[in-house]
Amino acid sequence: MPPIDPILFAIFAGIAVLSAISLVVQRHPIASALSLVGVMGSLAVLYLLLGAEFIAAAQLIVYAGAIMVLFIFVIILLNAGSEHGRSRSKFVKWLGIPLFTLFVGLLSFIIQSRLPDTKPVIFGSFTAATGLEIGRVLFTQYLLPFEVTSLLILIAIIGAVVLARKEI
Amino acid sequence: MPPIPNSVPLSWYLLLSAILFALGVAGFLFRKNIITVFMSIELMLNAVNLSFVAFSYQFKQVDGHIYAFFVMVVAAAEAAVGLGIILTVFKNRATLHIDEVSSLKN
Numbered sequence: 001m002p003p004i005d006p007i008l009f010a011i012f013a014g015i016a017v018l019s020a021i022s023l024v025v026q027r028h029p030i031a032s033a034l035s036l037v038g039v040m041g042s043l044a045v046l047y048l049l050l051g052a053e054f055i056a057a058a059q060l061i062v063y064a065g066a067i068m069v070l071f072i073f074v075i076i077l078l079n080a081g082s083e084h085g086r087s088r089s090k091f092v093k094w095l096g097i098p099l100f101t102l103f104v105g106l107l108s109f110i111i112q113s114r115l116p117d118t119k120p121v122i123f124g125s126f127t128a129a130t131g132l133e134i135g136r137v138l139f140t141q142y143l144l145p146f147e148v149t150s151l152l153i154l155i156a157i158i159g160a161v162v163l164a165r166k167e168i
Numbered sequence: 169m170p171p172i173p174n175s176v177p178l179s180w181y182l183l184l185s186a187i188l189f190a191l192g193v194a195g196f197l198f199r200k201n202i203i204t205v206f207m208s209i210e211l212m213l214n215a216v217n218l219s220f221v222a223f224s225y226q227f228k229q230v231d232g233h234i235y236a237f238f239v240m241v242v243a244a245a246e247a248a249v250g251l252g253i254i255l256t257v258f259k260n261r262a263t264l265h266i267d268e269v270s271s272l273k274n
Contacts, residue, residue, distance in 0.1 A: 002172055009176045013184050020188050020211060024195040029203045036207050039188070043214055046181065050225045055217070055236050062240050067210065067247045074251045075203055078258050083201050083265075092198060100194065107186045111179050118178035119226055129230045134237075142234050149241050156245035163252035 005123055008049060012042040027082040029075045033068060040064045051126035054134050181222040188215035202254050202264050206247075213243045 019038035026032045040063045047056035138146055192215060195208030217236040224232025257269060 003174045006172055006174075006176050009180065013180075016184065017187055017191075020191040023204075023207060023211060024191055024199070029201055029207075032204050032207055036210060039211060039214060043218055046184075046218065047221055050181070050221050052221045052224070052233055052236075055221055055233050058237060058240055059217075062244060063210075063214070067244055070247055070251055071203065071207065074254060078203075078255070078264065080201065080203055080264055083199070083204075096194075096198075100190065103190060104187055107190070108183050111182050111186065115179050115182070118182075120175035121178055121181065121225065122175050126225050126228060128228065129224070129233050133230050134233055137230050138234055138237070145238060149238060152245050153241065156248045159249045160252045163249070163256050 005049065005121060008045065009121075012045045016042040016046070029080045029082075030072070033071050033075060036071075037064055037068050040068070049121060049123050051124070052129055054129065054131050178222055178226055182219060185215045185219040185222065188212075188218070200265055200267060202257070202266055202269075205266065206250055206254065210243060210247070213239055 016039050019035040019042065023032045023035040023039065026035060040059060044056045044059040044064070047053075047059060189212050192208045192212035195211065196205055199205050199208065217239050220232040220236045220239070222232075224230065224236075254264070258264060261269060263269065
């Protein structure tokens with residue numbers, strides 16, 4: 001039986017990178033939004049491989065479920081068409097992809113040389129991050145940040161209501 | 169065909185996170201539509217979340233998951249306010265092109 005971890009990683013990391021490239025190069029905002037949904041779904045699978053069930057579920061519910069629906073609502077509401085008349089410089093056109101490849105190569109070299117002894121990721125070897133444990137840490141050690149978060153959400157709601165008034 | 173390795177080193181997850189972040193930066197810098205620029209910011213936040221969860225695996229602690237959760241909450245609040253701002257800008261200017269919204273420049 002072939003090992004399942006590298007195969008799943010390869011598939012979903014590939015989907016994530018391709019969707020991210022598609023997000024950057026697509027002209028129509030709806031196509032970009034659907035690519036972003038692809039990135040978020042594949043990242044949720046990678047979170048599961050890393051043993052983060054709660055974060056994977058929250059990723060699907062909050063990001064792919066709530067935030068992206070908000071984005072698509074706004075795109076539909078504003079009837080946003082494709083970008084036109086792009087004033088992209090020659091520098092970006094010819095040197096963008098080689099420079100990006102160079103940057104990624106440099107980055108991988110730095111990561112591999114600075115972090116040579118990272119653990120191999122095996123599905124099921126990190127099971128401490130249950131919902132119970134996350135809830136316990138969230139309501140004991142991180143109680144103050146959690147409460148501040150609720151204040152932040154309140155401010156965001158008030159801000160959204162103020163911005164949605166007629167006379168601004 | 170070389171044999172498939174038994175597991176993936178954690179640094180590959182960090183590399184994936186870095187690539188996604190760089191793509192988000194590229195989208196943020198080079199796109200001209202406000203909504204696409206905003207989606208690039210979300211992509212960057214997602215990349216950072218992957219990094220948090222990966223380090224949480226490395227140290228076998230749950231703290232990284234809490235940080236990822238907080239990043240999600242901030243992203244949700246930011247999306248609500250940011251999309252409200254985009255709606256207001258569109259209502260006043262009737263455009264989504266970032267080069268045409270430059271009244272702070274002059």
